[in-house]
Amino acid sequence: MTTTAVITLAAVLVIVLGVSVLTRPRHSSTVDFYLAGQRVGVITNSWAISGDYLSAASFLGVAAAVYVSGLDGAWYAVGFAAGFVPVLLLVAAPLRRYGEFSLADFLGRRLGSDAVRISSVGVVQLVILCYLVPQSVGGGITWELLVGHGIFGLSPYSTGVLLSTAVIAVVVAFGGMRGTTWNQAVQFLLLFSALIWLAVVLTADGFRYGDAVEQLSQQPLTNPELVDSGDQQSWQLVEETNFIQPEEPAVFGEPGARYGHLGQVALVVTLGLGTAGLPHVMNRYFTSPTGRAARSTTVWVLVLIGAFYALAVMMGTAARDIIPAAAQEHPWLRELTVDGVLRVPEHALPVLGRIYGDEAGLGLVAAAALIAAMSTVAGLLLASAATWGHDVYERHINPRATQRQAVWAGRLTTLVAAALAAGLAIALRPDAYTPAMPSLVATMVTWAFAVAGSALTPVIVLAIWWRGTTAPGALAGMLTGACLAVTMFLTAGMMQPSALRELMAAPTLLAAPAAVLVTVLISRKTRPPASVDAAWVIMHGTAADRQAERLATLTVEERRRRRAR
Known part of the structure; x- marks a missing residue:
């Protein structure tokens, strides 16, 4: 471990823990712990959501x-960034106006069903786990490259998984949403700064994105x-298959190196629809003071993450272009590559950092990678706490729980x-990716998007925009989407590369319409909750409508009090 690595890691931990101490909730109320008192401003929340999402x-x-995989890898950036478009248009403002603690709480109250709430809890936990494990994997990969050895007899990878997960778990447990919000805002700014630094030094050194793509596309x-x-295995460079034109070699700047036409569409749809069902992201909208603030926050998020993903695509291309020549000059890089190509593709950004900034550059980029993993882990753990602590413990296990008991349950x-999550991450290895998995971390996160987009997003959108949505319909649709998504991507793992496999690996293109169809069919045969009109006014009515609704409610309550006297 170098002195620079020690200083970098110490600085990251000091910043994270310091922000948590300064912004920890002063009261033990569930609103403070889970929702930061619903007083998070637009800019701060946009930074926090970006830190949570990136x-x-x-x-x-x-x-x-x-x-x-060149251009085919860029579809991840497109799908991740596009996910906030349906959030902006369909979900953000109505969700915040209705106002709850979590997605499960929203669906349970909107549809008047404890069965929907409990089922939502199960699906939310599955999404959280699918998203949480790859973040811990990312922490382990970064520690392994930055530090290179473990503690207490553990491997470097396992050490990184445990330390990064443990630190942020403590931060979330005692900082709540307020501490997590400010942590994620600061972490996003540090993360974005590291990427901008890389882009500036690369450009100053003469790197040009268009020229690099053209040059890389000259060869397979x-x-x-x-x-x-024979008797042993060895690393060799193997040409990628072209899934669009099998008679032609796959090249960096053209589609087909990883997916066919159907696979590309399926991946973007899965990532795009999945965002609106991610509990750690959607729960943040409940912290906004108003529906208008939630919508404005989403606009800022679209700008910020759009810039981020453009830079990420640029950096992946730069790594492919620069590292082969650099491997001839740096002996340390030869240990990580095969004829100039990295064995673990997640090392691309940290390696660029070391090439251009020596140990300090490696420390900066590796710290940013740890920040990215820790920031998202924080949001996921907080979403898990809200789901179990509020939706299960407070409502079903101990309805008479005090605010202090509910917070400690979370x-x-x-x-x-x-x-x-740490245990599952240790069971995996960063070199477990195959030609069908361009990045272990990105592929595992796709599973979370698949479950969220197939099971939660269709039901959430229908509950917001269709009066006829019923509890039995939503329950059947949610379970249909979740079961289809899990079955399809597990089946894909046992199939040979093909168009069908690509569709199965990104199942939302089929599973989400199936969930919608089942929800609509069963809802038409059952009765919507009696509170649907009141819910509609809260979510979609004008400010005057909502004010009139509140006044009417207060009037009814006052009459009841007088009669009781």
């Missing part, structure tokens, strides 16, 4: 996917693969969820 899959995974795209050679669940 995970290790974004910082390490998108650049890695582009590095491995190859990647390292373990190949049996804190306990953050630690349990963190331990489970």
Whole structure:
């Protein structure tokens, strides 16, 4: 471990813990712990949502996917960025106006059903776990490259997983939403600054994106693969298959190196629809003071993440262009590459940082990668706490719980969820990716988007925009989408590369319409909740309508009090 690495890691931990201490909630109320008192401003919340959303899959995974498969890897950036368009148009403002603690709470109250609430809790936890594990994997990968050795007899990878997950679990457990919000805002600014620094030094050194793509496309795209050679396995460069034109070699600047036409569409749809069902992102909208603030926040988020993903695609291309020549000059880089191509594609950004900034550059980029993983882990753990602590413990296990008891229940669940994710992450290895998986981290996150977009997003959108949505319909649609998504991407893992496999690996294109169809068919045969008109006014009525509704409610309550006297 170098002195620079020690200083970098210490600085990151000091910033994270310092922000948590300064912004920790002063009261033990659930509104403060889960929603930061619903007083988070537009700019702060946009930074926090960006920090929450721009995970290790974004910082390490998108650049890695582009590095491995060129243009096909850029579809991850397109899908991730496009996800906030349906959030802006369909979800953000009505969701905040209705006002709850979590997605499960929103669906349970809107549809008047505890069965919907509990089922939503199960689906939300599945999404959180699918998203949480790759963040811990990203932390382990970064520690392994930055530090290179473990503690207490653990491997470097396992050490990184445990330390990054443990630190942020403690931060969330005691900082709540207020501390997490400010942490994520600061972490986003640090993360974005690292990417901008890389872009500036690369451009100053003469890198031009268009020229690099043209040059890389002059030869077939190859990647390292373990190949049996007699009695042992060895790393060799293998040409990628062109899934659109099998008679032609796959090249960096043209589609087909990873997906066919159907696979590209399926991936973008899965990522685009999944965003509106991500609990750690959508829960942040409940912290906005108004529906208008929630919509304005989303506009800012679109601008920020659009710029981020453009830079991530640029960095993945730069790594592919620059690292082969750099491997001839730097002995340390030869250990990570096969004929100039990285064995672990998630190393692309940290390696660029070391090439251009030596140990300090590596420390900066690696710290940003840890920040990306930790920031998203914080949001996921807080979403898990809100789901278990509020939706299950407060409502079903101990309805008479005090505010203090409810907060401690949420804190306990953050630690349990963190331990489970760390254990699963240690069971995986960063070199487990195959030619069908351009980046282990990005691929695993796709599973979370698939479940969210197939099970939660269709039901959330219908509950917001269709009066006829009923609890039995929503329950059947949600379970249909979740079961289809899980079955399809698990089946895809056992299939050979093909158009059908691409569709199965990104299942929302089929699973989401199926969930909508089932929800509509069963809802038409059942009765919507009696409160649907009042809910509609809250979500979609004008300010005057909502004010009249509140006055009417207050009038009815006052009459009841007088009669009771």
